[in-house]
Amino acid sequence: MRVGILSYPMLFQREGGLQVQVRETIAALNRLGQDDAHPLQAELVDPNRQRLDQFDLIHVFSAINGNYRVVEAATDMGVPVVLSPLLSPGWDRASGFRARVADRLAGRLTAWHVQTSYAQTKKALQLARLVIALGEAERDAITSGFLIEPAKIRVFPNGISRQFFTARPELFRHRTGIRGPFVLMAGTVSPYKNQLGLVQALEGLDLPIVLIGRCGRDDQGYLEAVLRSPQVRWLGELQHEDPLLASAFGAASVVALPSHGEVFPLAVLEALACGTPVVMTDENALDLRESDFALRKIAWHDGEAQRAAIRHFIDQPPQREAVRALVEQYTWQRVASQIANCYFDLAARLAAERGMAPQVPQALVALDIKEHAAVRQEEAQRGSA
Numbered sequence: 403m404r405v406g407i408l409s410y411p412m413l414f415q416r417e418g419g420l421q422v423q424v425r426e427t428i429a430a431l432n433r434l435g436q437d438d439a440h441p442l443q444a445e446l447v448d449p450n451r452q453r454l455d456q457f458d459l460i461h462v463f464s465a466i467n468g469n470y471r472v473v474e475a476a477t478d479m480g481v482p483v484v485l486s487p488l489l490s491p492g493w494d495r496a497s498g499f500r501a502r503v504a505d506r507l508a509g510r511l512t513a514w515h516v517q518t519s520y521a522q523t524k525k526a527l528q529l530a531r532l533v534i535a536l537g538e539a540e541r542d543a544i545t546s547g548f549l550i551e552p553a554k555i556r557v558f559p560n561g562i563s564r565q566f567f568t569a570r571p572e573l574f575r576h577r578t579g580i581r582g583p584f585v586l587m588a589g590t591v592s593p594y595k596n597q598l599g600l601v602q603a604l605e606g607l608d609l610p611i612v613l614i615g616r617c618g619r620d621d622q623g624y625l626e627a628v629l630r631s632p633q634v635r636w637l638g639e640l641q642h643e644d645p646l647l648a649s650a651f652g653a654a655s656v657v658a659l660p661s662h663g664e665v666f667p668l669a670v671l672e673a674l675a676c677g678t679p680v681v682m683t684d685e686n687a688l689d690l691r692e693s694d695f696a697l698r699k700i701a702w703h704d705g706e707a708q709r710a711a712i713r714h715f716i717d718q719p720p721q722r723e724a725v726r727a728l729v730e731q732y733t734w735q736r737v738a739s740q741i742a743n744c745y746f747d748l749a750a751r752l753a754a755e756r757g758m759a760p761q762v763p764q765a766l767v768a769l770d771i772k773e774h775a776a777v778r779q780e781e782a783q784r785g786s787a
Contacts, residue, residue, distance in 0.1 A: 403435075403441070403442050403443070403458045403459065403745060403746070403749065404443050404445075404456070404457050404458050404459075405431065405442065405443065405444040405445070405457060405458065405459050405460075405461055405745060406444075406445065406446075406447040406452070406454065406456075406457035406459070406460045406461070407424060407427070407428055407444055407445065407446050407447060407460075407461050407463070408446075408447045408449070408460060408461070408462050408463070408469070408472050409424060409462065409463040409464050409467075409469065410464060410466075410467035410468060410469055411449075416590075416616060417616070417639060417641060417642060418589075418590065419560075419667060419668040419669070420463060420464060420488065421642075422563070422642050422668055423463065423486075423560055423668070424446075424463055426561060426563065426734045427444075427734070427737070427738060427741065428444045428445065428446065429734070430561070430734040430735050430737065430738030431444040431738045431741065431742060432444055433735065433738070434735070434738050434739060434742055435742070442742055442745070444461075447460070449472075453479075454472075454475055454476045454479050454481050455476075455479040455480065455481050457481060458481075458749065459481065459482050459483075459484065459745055459748070459749065460472070460473075460476045460481050460482070460483045460484070461483075461484045461485075461486070461741075461745075462476075462483060462484070462485050462486070462526070462530070463486045463488065464486070464487065464488045465485060465487035465488065465489065465522075465523045465526045465527060466488075466519060466522075466523060468522070469526060470522040470523065470525045470526035470529075473485060473525070473526040473529045473530055474525070474526075474529060477529045482531045482532075482748055482749075482752055483529065483530045483531055483532075484530065484531065484532045484533075484534060484741075484744065484745065484748065485526055485527065485530035485532070485533050485534070486533075486534045486535075486536075487523065487526070487527060487533060487535070487540075487544065488536070488540075488665050489523070489535075489540055489543050489544060489547070489548075489665065490543065490663045490665065490685070491537075491539035491540055491542070491543050491663070491665065491685060491686060491687045492543070492663055492685055493543035493544075493546065493547025493548065494542075494543070494546045494547055495546045495547070497547055498520075498546060498547035498548060498549065501518065501520035501547075502520070504518060504520070505517070505518040505520055505521045523548065524548045524549075527544060527548050527550045528550070530554075531554075531748055531752070532554060532555075532556065532744060532748050533550065533554055533555045533556070534555075534556050534557075534558055534741065534744070535555055535556070535557045535558075535687070536557070536558070536559055536560060536665055536666035536687050537557060537559060537665075537666055537687035537688060537689050538557060538687070538689055539686065539687035539688075539689065540557075540665060540666070540687040541555050541557055543687075556740075556744055558737055558740045558741060559666060559732060559737065560666050560668055560671060560732065560737065561732050561733050561734030561735070561736065561737045561738075562668070562671045562672055562675045562729060562732045562733065562734070563642070563672070563734070565643075565645065565648045566648050566651060566652075566671075566672040566675035566676050567675045567676075567726065567730075568648075569648035569649055569651055569652035569675075569676045570649060570652060571649055571652040571653030572649070573645055573646060573649035574646060574649035574650045574652070574653040575653055577646060578612075578635070578637075580610060580612070580635075580653070582610075583609060583610075583655035583716050584609065584610040584611065584612055584653075584654060584655060585600070585604065585609060585610070585611050585612070585654065585655065585656050585657075585658050585712060586611075586612045586614070586650055586651065586653075586654035586656070586657050586658070586673075586678075587600060587611065587612070587613050587614070587615075587657070587658045587659065588613075588614040588615055588647070588650070588651070588657070588669045589614075589615045589659065589661070589669060590615050590616055590617070590618070591613065591615050591616070591617035591621060591624065591625050591628065591636070592617070592618070592621045592624065593621070593624055594661060594662050594663075595615075595659075595661045595662075596660045596661050596662060596683075596702055597613055597624075597628045598624065598627055598628050599660055599702065599703065599705060599708075600658050600660050600708065601628055601631045601633065601634060602705055603660070603705030603706070603708045603709045603712075604633065604708075604709060604712065605631070605633075607633075607709075607713075609633065609712075609716070610633055610634075610635060611631070611633050611634045611635070612634075612635050612636075612637065612650065612654070613628070613634060613635070613636045613637065614636075614637050614638070614639070614640055614647065614650060615638075615639055616638070616639040637650075648672070648676065651672055651673050651675075651676040651678055652676040652677070652678065654673070654676075654678050655678070655715065655716050655719065656678065656679055656680070656681060656712050656715045656716060657669065657670070657673035657678050657679070657680045657681075658680070658681050658682070658708070658712065659680065659681070659682040659683060660681070660682070660683055660700070660702050660708055661682075661683050661685075661702060662683065662685065662702050663683060663685035663686070663702075664682070664683060664685065664686040664687075664688070665686070665687050666686070666687050666688055667682070667686065667688065670682055670686075670688060670697070671688075671729050671732055674690075674696065674697070674725055674726065674728050674729045675726060675729050675730075675732075676722075676726075677721075677722025677723065677725045677726045678722070678725065679695075679696040679697065679698075679715040679719065679720055679725060680696065680697050680698070681698045681700060681708055681711045681712050681715070682697070682698070682699055682700070683699065683700070683701070683702045684699040684700055684701055684702075685702065686699065690728050690729070693728050695720050695724070696715075696720045696724070696725040696728060697728070698711040698714075698715075
Protein backbone atom coordinates (compact mmCIF):
# COMPACT_ATOMS: atom_id res chain seq x y z
CA MET A 403 0.00 0.00 0.00
CA ARG A 404 1.33 3.40 -1.00
CA VAL A 405 0.25 6.15 1.41
CA GLY A 406 0.64 9.83 0.64
CA ILE A 407 1.05 12.22 3.58
CA LEU A 408 -0.04 15.84 3.19
CA SER A 409 -0.58 18.99 5.20
CA TYR A 410 -0.57 22.69 4.37
CA PRO A 411 2.16 23.96 1.95
CA MET A 412 4.17 26.00 4.46
CA LEU A 413 4.32 23.24 7.07
CA PHE A 414 8.08 22.72 7.14
CA GLN A 415 8.99 26.39 7.01
CA ARG A 416 8.88 26.31 10.82
CA GLU A 417 9.29 23.79 13.61
CA GLY A 418 6.65 22.60 16.06
CA GLY A 419 4.57 19.69 17.25
CA LEU A 420 2.79 19.07 13.94
CA GLN A 421 6.07 18.93 12.04
CA VAL A 422 7.43 16.40 14.51
CA GLN A 423 4.21 14.37 14.33
CA VAL A 424 4.32 14.16 10.53
CA ARG A 425 8.01 13.23 10.34
CA GLU A 426 7.88 10.66 13.12
CA THR A 427 4.68 9.08 11.78
CA ILE A 428 6.17 8.65 8.30
CA ALA A 429 9.40 7.17 9.67
CA ALA A 430 7.59 4.75 11.99
CA LEU A 431 5.14 3.66 9.27
CA ASN A 432 8.02 2.87 6.94
CA ARG A 433 9.84 0.90 9.62
CA LEU A 434 6.69 -1.19 10.04
CA GLY A 435 6.03 -1.58 6.35
CA GLN A 436 9.36 -2.80 5.07
CA ASP A 437 9.70 -6.47 4.16
CA ASP A 438 6.01 -7.22 4.71
CA ALA A 439 4.13 -9.56 2.39
CA HIS A 440 2.00 -6.50 1.63
CA PRO A 441 4.48 -3.63 2.12
CA LEU A 442 3.42 -0.27 3.39
CA GLN A 443 5.18 2.77 1.97
CA ALA A 444 4.47 6.24 3.37
CA GLU A 445 5.86 9.44 1.87
CA LEU A 446 5.31 13.17 1.76
CA VAL A 447 3.39 14.14 -1.34
CA ASP A 448 4.78 16.85 -3.59
CA PRO A 449 1.55 18.21 -5.10
CA ASN A 450 3.54 20.13 -7.72
CA ARG A 451 4.96 16.93 -9.19
CA GLN A 452 2.71 14.11 -8.02
CA ARG A 453 -0.97 13.40 -8.48
CA LEU A 454 -3.01 12.22 -5.53
CA ASP A 455 -4.32 9.24 -7.50
CA GLN A 456 -0.77 7.85 -7.67
CA PHE A 457 -1.39 6.75 -4.08
CA ASP A 458 -3.66 4.09 -2.62
CA LEU A 459 -4.60 6.33 0.31
CA ILE A 460 -4.04 9.93 1.38
CA HIS A 461 -3.52 10.90 5.02
CA VAL A 462 -4.03 14.62 5.68
CA PHE A 463 -2.74 16.23 8.87
CA SER A 464 -4.71 19.29 10.05
CA ALA A 465 -8.18 20.23 8.88
CA ILE A 466 -7.43 23.96 8.65
CA ASN A 467 -5.24 26.18 6.44
CA GLY A 468 -7.15 25.22 3.30
CA ASN A 469 -6.51 21.49 3.67
CA TYR A 470 -10.15 20.76 2.91
CA ARG A 471 -9.16 21.30 -0.74
CA VAL A 472 -6.76 18.37 -0.52
CA VAL A 473 -9.48 16.16 0.92
CA GLU A 474 -11.88 17.37 -1.75
CA ALA A 475 -9.41 16.74 -4.61
CA ALA A 476 -8.52 13.24 -3.41
CA THR A 477 -12.20 12.35 -2.99
CA ASP A 478 -12.95 13.55 -6.53
CA MET A 479 -10.17 11.27 -7.80
CA GLY A 480 -11.58 8.31 -5.89
CA VAL A 481 -8.69 8.12 -3.43
CA PRO A 482 -9.77 7.45 0.19
CA VAL A 483 -8.67 10.03 2.77
CA VAL A 484 -7.72 9.57 6.42
CA LEU A 485 -7.82 12.88 8.28
CA SER A 486 -6.03 13.86 11.49
CA PRO A 487 -7.88 17.16 12.08
CA LEU A 488 -5.98 18.41 15.17
CA LEU A 489 -8.99 20.38 16.41
CA SER A 490 -9.14 22.40 19.60
CA PRO A 491 -11.01 20.55 22.36
CA GLY A 492 -12.86 23.82 23.01
CA TRP A 493 -15.43 22.95 20.35
CA ASP A 494 -18.80 21.83 21.77
CA ARG A 495 -22.47 21.89 20.73
CA ALA A 496 -22.94 25.55 21.63
CA SER A 497 -19.85 26.80 19.79
CA GLY A 498 -20.63 24.56 16.83
CA PHE A 499 -24.17 25.93 16.63
CA ARG A 500 -22.89 29.52 16.73
CA ALA A 501 -20.35 28.74 14.00
CA ARG A 502 -23.03 27.23 11.75
CA VAL A 503 -25.24 30.29 12.23
CA ALA A 504 -22.30 32.58 11.41
CA ASP A 505 -21.50 30.54 8.33
CA ARG A 506 -25.07 30.76 7.02
CA LEU A 507 -25.14 34.49 7.73
CA ALA A 508 -21.84 35.06 5.91
CA GLY A 509 -23.11 33.06 2.97
CA ARG A 510 -26.34 34.98 2.66
CA LEU A 511 -24.61 38.36 2.98
CA THR A 512 -22.14 37.50 0.19
CA ALA A 513 -24.40 35.49 -2.14
CA TRP A 514 -22.55 32.37 -0.90
CA HIS A 515 -19.20 33.62 -2.21
CA VAL A 516 -17.64 33.53 1.28
CA GLN A 517 -17.20 30.35 3.30
CA THR A 518 -16.05 30.31 6.91
CA SER A 519 -13.15 28.23 8.19
CA TYR A 520 -15.70 26.26 10.23
CA ALA A 521 -17.51 25.21 7.06
CA GLN A 522 -14.24 24.24 5.40
CA THR A 523 -13.18 22.15 8.38
CA LYS A 524 -16.56 20.46 8.54
CA LYS A 525 -16.38 19.62 4.83
CA ALA A 526 -12.98 17.98 5.31
CA LEU A 527 -14.36 15.92 8.20
CA GLN A 528 -17.41 14.89 6.18
CA LEU A 529 -15.44 13.84 3.09
CA ALA A 530 -12.75 11.89 4.95
CA ARG A 531 -13.42 8.16 5.10
CA LEU A 532 -11.75 7.91 8.51
CA VAL A 533 -10.88 10.51 11.15
CA ILE A 534 -8.10 10.06 13.72
CA ALA A 535 -8.37 12.05 16.96
CA LEU A 536 -5.51 12.46 19.41
CA GLY A 537 -7.69 11.99 22.50
CA GLU A 538 -11.20 11.63 23.82
CA ALA A 539 -11.54 15.41 24.19
CA GLU A 540 -10.79 15.93 20.49
CA ARG A 541 -13.22 13.17 19.55
CA ASP A 542 -15.92 14.90 21.61
CA ALA A 543 -15.10 18.18 19.86
CA ILE A 544 -15.46 16.52 16.45
CA THR A 545 -18.78 14.89 17.25
CA SER A 546 -20.32 17.76 19.23
CA GLY A 547 -18.93 20.77 17.42
CA PHE A 548 -18.99 19.41 13.86
CA LEU A 549 -21.73 16.75 14.08
CA ILE A 550 -19.56 13.92 12.74
CA GLU A 551 -20.74 10.38 13.47
CA PRO A 552 -18.64 8.70 16.21
CA ALA A 553 -18.26 5.44 14.23
CA LYS A 554 -16.03 7.28 11.78
CA ILE A 555 -13.50 8.30 14.43
CA ARG A 556 -10.53 6.44 15.90
CA VAL A 557 -8.46 7.72 18.84
CA PHE A 558 -4.67 7.35 18.81
CA PRO A 559 -2.35 9.66 20.79
CA ASN A 560 0.96 11.05 19.63
CA GLY A 561 4.21 9.27 20.37
CA ILE A 562 7.39 10.46 22.07
CA SER A 563 10.86 10.38 20.53
CA ARG A 564 13.31 8.12 22.37
CA GLN A 565 15.84 10.84 23.22
CA PHE A 566 13.48 12.34 25.79
CA PHE A 567 13.35 9.13 27.82
CA THR A 568 17.16 9.09 28.00
CA ALA A 569 17.79 12.84 28.39
CA ARG A 570 20.57 13.95 30.69
CA PRO A 571 20.45 17.42 32.33
CA GLU A 572 24.23 17.92 32.43
CA LEU A 573 24.45 19.27 28.87
CA PHE A 574 21.93 22.04 29.55
CA ARG A 575 23.53 22.94 32.89
CA HIS A 576 26.96 23.15 31.28
CA ARG A 577 25.80 25.23 28.28
CA THR A 578 23.71 27.74 30.24
CA GLY A 579 25.34 27.89 33.66
CA ILE A 580 21.93 27.53 35.35
CA ARG A 581 22.45 25.34 38.42
CA GLY A 582 19.36 25.73 40.56
CA PRO A 583 15.63 25.22 39.98
CA PHE A 584 14.03 26.84 36.94
CA VAL A 585 10.79 26.76 34.93
CA LEU A 586 10.94 25.83 31.25
CA MET A 587 8.45 26.81 28.57
CA ALA A 588 8.98 25.46 25.04
CA GLY A 589 6.90 26.68 22.12
CA THR A 590 6.37 29.55 19.71
CA VAL A 591 6.60 32.91 21.46
CA SER A 592 3.19 34.52 20.96
CA PRO A 593 0.23 35.92 22.92
CA TYR A 594 -1.66 32.67 22.26
CA LYS A 595 1.04 30.64 23.98
CA ASN A 596 0.92 33.15 26.86
CA GLN A 597 4.56 33.46 27.91
CA LEU A 598 3.84 36.90 29.35
CA GLY A 599 1.07 35.47 31.51
CA LEU A 600 3.54 32.96 32.94
CA VAL A 601 6.08 35.69 33.67
CA GLN A 602 3.46 37.78 35.45
CA ALA A 603 2.26 34.76 37.45
CA LEU A 604 5.79 34.09 38.73
CA GLU A 605 6.75 37.72 39.32
CA GLY A 606 8.65 38.23 42.56
CA LEU A 607 9.82 34.63 42.88
CA ASP A 608 13.55 34.03 42.73
CA LEU A 609 12.99 31.54 39.95
CA PRO A 610 14.50 31.71 36.44
CA ILE A 611 12.15 31.19 33.47
CA VAL A 612 13.77 29.66 30.39
CA LEU A 613 11.98 30.07 27.07
CA ILE A 614 12.72 27.97 23.98
CA GLY A 615 10.98 28.65 20.68
CA ARG A 616 10.85 30.85 17.62
CA CYS A 617 9.24 34.26 17.54
CA GLY A 618 7.58 35.52 14.38
CA ARG A 619 8.09 39.02 13.05
CA ASP A 620 4.62 40.16 14.13
CA ASP A 621 5.28 39.11 17.73
CA GLN A 622 8.66 40.82 18.25
CA GLY A 623 7.02 43.48 20.42
CA TYR A 624 5.45 40.76 22.55
CA LEU A 625 8.85 39.09 22.97
CA GLU A 626 10.37 42.41 24.06
CA ALA A 627 7.68 42.76 26.72
CA VAL A 628 8.41 39.24 27.98
CA LEU A 629 12.16 39.85 28.10
CA ARG A 630 11.78 42.96 30.27
CA SER A 631 11.56 40.62 33.24
CA PRO A 632 15.00 39.86 34.72
CA GLN A 633 13.76 36.33 35.43
CA VAL A 634 13.50 35.41 31.75
CA ARG A 635 16.15 33.85 29.55
CA TRP A 636 15.25 33.15 25.91
CA LEU A 637 17.34 30.56 24.04
CA GLY A 638 15.63 31.01 20.68
CA GLU A 639 14.53 28.06 18.56
CA LEU A 640 16.09 24.61 18.92
CA GLN A 641 15.61 21.80 16.44
CA HIS A 642 13.67 18.84 17.79
CA GLU A 643 16.66 16.53 17.35
CA ASP A 644 19.04 18.89 19.17
CA PRO A 645 20.30 17.12 22.34
CA LEU A 646 20.13 20.47 24.15
CA LEU A 647 16.34 20.48 23.85
CA ALA A 648 15.88 17.11 25.54
CA SER A 649 18.50 18.08 28.12
CA ALA A 650 16.56 21.28 28.91
CA PHE A 651 13.41 19.24 29.57
CA GLY A 652 15.41 16.91 31.80
CA ALA A 653 17.08 19.73 33.75
CA ALA A 654 13.92 21.78 34.36
CA SER A 655 12.16 21.67 37.71
CA VAL A 656 8.78 22.30 36.05
CA VAL A 657 7.63 22.66 32.46
CA ALA A 658 4.84 25.21 31.99
CA LEU A 659 2.40 25.50 29.08
CA PRO A 660 -0.27 28.08 30.01
CA SER A 661 -1.48 28.62 26.42
CA HIS A 662 -5.02 29.47 25.43
CA GLY A 663 -5.52 25.96 24.09
CA GLU A 664 -3.71 22.80 22.97
CA VAL A 665 -4.79 19.62 21.22
CA PHE A 666 -2.30 16.97 22.34
CA PRO A 667 0.91 18.90 23.08
CA LEU A 668 4.11 17.01 22.41
CA ALA A 669 6.03 19.32 24.76
CA VAL A 670 4.01 17.98 27.69
CA LEU A 671 4.61 14.35 26.75
CA GLU A 672 8.30 15.03 26.21
CA ALA A 673 8.61 16.72 29.60
CA LEU A 674 6.96 13.79 31.34
CA ALA A 675 9.21 11.37 29.44
CA CYS A 676 12.15 13.27 30.99
CA GLY A 677 10.59 12.84 34.44
CA THR A 678 9.70 16.52 34.76
CA PRO A 679 6.30 17.62 36.16
CA VAL A 680 4.07 19.91 34.09
CA VAL A 681 1.64 22.76 34.72
CA MET A 682 -0.47 23.33 31.60
CA THR A 683 -3.67 24.84 30.26
CA ASP A 684 -6.92 23.04 30.99
CA GLU A 685 -7.98 23.55 27.34
CA ASN A 686 -6.43 20.37 25.94
CA ALA A 687 -7.15 16.84 24.76
CA LEU A 688 -4.54 15.10 26.91
CA ASP A 689 -5.98 12.56 29.33
CA LEU A 690 -3.53 10.70 31.56
CA ARG A 691 -5.09 8.70 34.35
CA GLU A 692 -3.75 9.08 37.89
CA SER A 693 -1.35 11.82 36.80
CA ASP A 694 -2.23 14.57 39.29
CA PHE A 695 1.02 14.01 41.16
CA ALA A 696 2.94 15.22 38.08
CA LEU A 697 0.48 17.05 35.82
CA ARG A 698 -1.73 19.99 36.77
CA LYS A 699 -4.28 21.52 34.38
CA ILE A 700 -5.18 25.14 35.09
CA ALA A 701 -7.04 27.86 33.19
CA TRP A 702 -4.64 29.88 31.05
CA HIS A 703 -5.66 33.14 32.74
CA ASP A 704 -5.45 31.88 36.34
CA GLY A 705 -1.98 33.09 37.23
CA GLU A 706 -2.45 32.58 40.95
CA ALA A 707 -3.25 28.89 40.51
CA GLN A 708 -0.33 28.46 38.09
CA ARG A 709 2.04 30.03 40.61
CA ALA A 710 0.80 27.77 43.41
CA ALA A 711 1.10 24.61 41.27
CA ILE A 712 4.63 25.47 40.13
CA ARG A 713 5.75 26.21 43.69
CA HIS A 714 4.25 22.91 44.83
CA PHE A 715 6.25 20.91 42.26
CA ILE A 716 9.46 22.75 43.16
CA ASP A 717 8.96 22.27 46.90
CA GLN A 718 7.74 18.67 46.55
CA PRO A 719 9.12 17.26 43.30
CA PRO A 720 7.68 13.88 42.26
CA GLN A 721 9.99 10.95 41.62
CA ARG A 722 11.21 11.17 38.05
CA GLU A 723 10.84 7.46 37.34
CA ALA A 724 7.20 7.59 38.43
CA VAL A 725 6.65 10.56 36.11
CA ARG A 726 8.27 8.73 33.17
CA ALA A 727 6.05 5.73 33.78
CA LEU A 728 2.98 7.84 32.94
CA VAL A 729 4.00 7.99 29.27
CA GLU A 730 6.21 4.95 28.71
CA GLN A 731 3.63 3.41 26.36
CA TYR A 732 3.62 6.44 24.04
CA THR A 733 6.03 5.20 21.37
CA TRP A 734 5.82 6.23 17.72
CA GLN A 735 6.06 2.58 16.68
CA ARG A 736 2.95 1.70 18.66
CA VAL A 737 1.06 4.66 17.22
CA ALA A 738 2.19 3.80 13.69
CA SER A 739 1.01 0.23 14.09
CA GLN A 740 -2.46 1.42 15.09
CA ILE A 741 -2.60 3.85 12.18
CA ALA A 742 -1.36 1.23 9.71
CA ASN A 743 -4.03 -1.22 10.85
CA CYS A 744 -6.60 1.52 10.18
CA TYR A 745 -5.24 1.94 6.67
CA PHE A 746 -5.59 -1.76 5.90
CA ASP A 747 -8.99 -1.98 7.57
CA LEU A 748 -10.23 0.92 5.47
CA ALA A 749 -8.81 -0.67 2.31
CA ALA A 750 -10.59 -3.92 3.15
CA ARG A 751 -13.91 -2.14 3.71
CA LEU A 752 -13.62 -0.23 0.46
CA ALA A 753 -12.70 -3.41 -1.41
CA ALA A 754 -15.72 -5.15 0.07
CA GLU A 755 -17.90 -2.31 -1.16
CA ARG A 756 -16.52 -2.90 -4.66
CA GLY A 757 -17.02 -6.65 -4.41
CA MET A 758 -13.31 -7.44 -4.12
CA ALA A 759 -11.46 -9.53 -1.54
CA PRO A 760 -7.92 -8.26 -0.88
CA GLN A 761 -5.52 -10.33 1.22
CA VAL A 762 -5.39 -7.95 4.16
CA PRO A 763 -5.12 -10.18 7.27
CA GLN A 764 -1.55 -11.31 6.47
CA ALA A 765 -0.41 -7.69 6.39
CA LEU A 766 -2.14 -6.96 9.66
CA VAL A 767 -0.44 -9.92 11.35
CA ALA A 768 2.94 -8.86 9.96
CA LEU A 769 2.45 -5.32 11.18
CA ASP A 770 1.45 -6.48 14.66
CA ILE A 771 4.50 -8.75 14.91
CA LYS A 772 6.86 -6.02 13.73
CA GLU A 773 5.29 -3.46 16.04
CA HIS A 774 5.85 -5.64 19.10
CA ALA A 775 9.44 -6.33 17.99
CA ALA A 776 10.09 -2.64 17.42
CA VAL A 777 8.69 -1.71 20.82
CA ARG A 778 10.84 -4.35 22.52
CA GLN A 779 13.92 -3.08 20.68
CA GLU A 780 13.14 0.53 21.64
CA GLU A 781 12.67 -0.43 25.30
CA ALA A 782 15.98 -2.33 25.24
CA GLN A 783 17.69 0.72 23.80
CA ARG A 784 16.24 2.88 26.57
CA GLY A 785 17.48 0.48 29.19
CA SER A 786 21.02 0.44 27.80
CA ALA A 787 21.22 4.22 27.35
